Amino acid sequence: MTIAVIGAGYAGLAAAVELARNGQQVEVFEASRSLGGRARAVEMDGLTVDNGQHILIGAYSETLRLMRLVGADPQRLLKRLSLHLEFPGEMRLVAPHLPAPLHSLAAILLATGLNWREKWAAIRLMRRLQYAQFRITPDVSVTTWLEQNKTPSRQRRLLWQPLCIAALNTPAEYASAQVLAHVLRDSLAASRAASDLLLPQVNLSALFPEPAAQFITQHAGVIHRGQRVTDLQRAEHGWRIDGQGPFAQVVLAVAAYHLGALVPELQLEVEHFAWEPIVTSYLAYPASVCLPQPMLGVADGTAQWLFDRGQLCGQAGLIAAVISARGRHLDLPVAELEQRIHDEVAHIVPHLPAPLRTRTITEKRATFACTPNLRRPVTQTTLPGLWLAGDYVASGYPATIEGAVRSGVNAARSILGLRGH
Template identity: 50%
Template sequence: MTASVAVIGAGWAGCAAAVELAVAGCKVTLFEAARTLGGRARAVELDGRKLDNGQHILLGAYTETLRLLKMSGVDPDSALLRLPLQMRYPSGCDGMDFVAPHLPAPLHLLVALLRAQGLTRDDKMALARLSTTARWMDWRLNDDCSVTTLLQRYDQTERLIRLMWQPLCIAALNTPPERASAQVFLNVLRDSLGARRAASDMLIPKTDLSTLFPQHAAGFIEKHGGKIRTGTAVTGIRKAEQGWMLTTADNDEAHFDAAVIATHAVQTASLLAEATGHTAFSDFAYEPISTCYLQYPAGTQLAQPFFALLDDPLHDRPGQFVFDRGQLDAQQNGLFAVVISASSAAIADGHAALAQAVATQLAAAFERPELAHPEWTRVITEKRATYSCTPALERPIEQTEFPDLAIAGDYLAGDYPATLESAVRSGVKAARVLQENLSAN
């Protein structure tokens, strides 16, 4: 008999779990409280514009994400702009220019280091020292510590920290280096600086995030006999004699043979407490991410699709990376997206002040005064974008005490911080946990 499975939450973890279960022959119903699929990586409609609630970069090492994109009918080569691993600043600022060439690893990193502009010999030696030592350690620490401690331990220069390690840490872990897990940071470096060339490539979505995967996942699920229920919040879950009874906000009840809870950690903990009768796991501390969108006249372009920015919150320069969306999607001609990770301090004075500071920063960084005067701006902040990725943080696993109930999310135990890939991997793992238990019964 075909097993019926409820997946609660249509973020990237829930969509991944639902696709994997549909492939296995389960009858899947995907519940989403919002009207738009994608969770904390989704499209939003603002002033007649379709924007993402946050700009993302994927890596070539995101094997599960790329596999599920293809499975659900997406051509990654068309949907994603593939660029070599790089850290490039505007030429007018005191930055660096580091680009990995199309050569086999680790030769690509060596040549990139030799060719890098804006780094002194000491900077380059420090980068090589950390990379070589990390490889020798197999990218593992005996005891986790902060990223700042790791960088001090391996004598990284102040300039290299400012131009490379700090922005990479904040971008990848959404946690400042003094509080960020060195082990998780090394995991990210292993699959970027330490990976084969294709795995270290940077992949920038050309389309909005809901279209990129969740909408295709929904179509795939429906083609396999499943259902998508948007605008339907699951408010309760209780154990039935066989399987689970779900209650929705409109007091509808439905029975399923198994379930995956793939909501935000706070909601998951609440539903699990109801299902199991005890507290499943402690809540996390969270970090916000803000994306500032700036619309300029059509034809306004940067020299390349994205640049790193020298952020300096004390001098009102909050932006860390800028993306020229017009080079990714012709319909967004003249639209720039500036990312501010770990943005608690940046949003303290409000979105209007942040947008003005970003515009002023762009004008100075690119030595283009017209960038100080965009036609339109909008700041989107995800206040609980990711958990704070601190050293030795205990994270739950997908398996629960019930063989027919699993959880999924980017906050669960794994090598990566809260990324699209960690969400997808967790969703796949949760689906496989249920498959094993359902087939055993």
């Protein structure tokens, strides 16, 4: 019998690809015409952009594996840069091409904008984590953990807090130090390539979802676009989806806040979750405008990170500004928010003209708030034949593309295990 996947984001498509490559017949149901879920392409005045600017890192092993499997060559679709964190006028940290762990040690020691006391404090903090095998017990907020380790305030502002926001999409005063430690373990403290920045050179739907859909259809699967599932019912031999089926197994790969509408019994699994937004403002300038680097940080600004889509995607003059997690920026009128971001870009780009057009996209529930000791649901539900996939499913990772992909692969392999594969 066919296996159904509800939701064609990165988690759902990862599950479907893993099932299809193992000879299973799969049908994917997606409410939107665009694939990718909360990491998808959108149209902006004739340009294809993303509903939020995302980056990958070299440690995203499952995402890179599945990209290769479906024919989405990471070397062509991703711009690989050695770890490069730069806040113009404040700090610049670049990992040299040295074997691990010398690459991260040299990056800190050679960083500009941090004094020697701050550099040694950063090295000591990483060494303590390594000695503790990256376990923080009890789990506390990142702010509390940094205070316990007497981390200098300037180092927090320019290094740990930006990393926390970028990785967990949760302010440091609320974010889980244990989950951040997992991220540091698998990036800065792993191989040199694991900490590389992988910046998409195509839109997020073209990066993996569209090639994945093609792979699934080539393996006798079906993708139902624009088909919102409104009714999921147990049947004698599986599950029925809007009257279709029965399906032997169902992978529920929708956003966590949609679970209760489809399966009321699952509402308790996520009703305690809080949510964090991501705001992405696109400012289109004349084609001659570019940033000194494809990705730059903004210290103490309204924007947190700036991306030059001309250098990344061939969209000359288009700057994407990202603001992760909650903050006072959410109270600003859109026009004022975009003006503040323009002023911040003007501090980096001399003689910057006014933008030709702008657009701001707000994902109000982009990720769950990654707080200490958060109880997250597991892949296998208490209902026979029903599985969960999504970046919110229990793991040691925050809500990232890699977390979503791993959850989908885990759901697929659990089903394959039942079937003797």
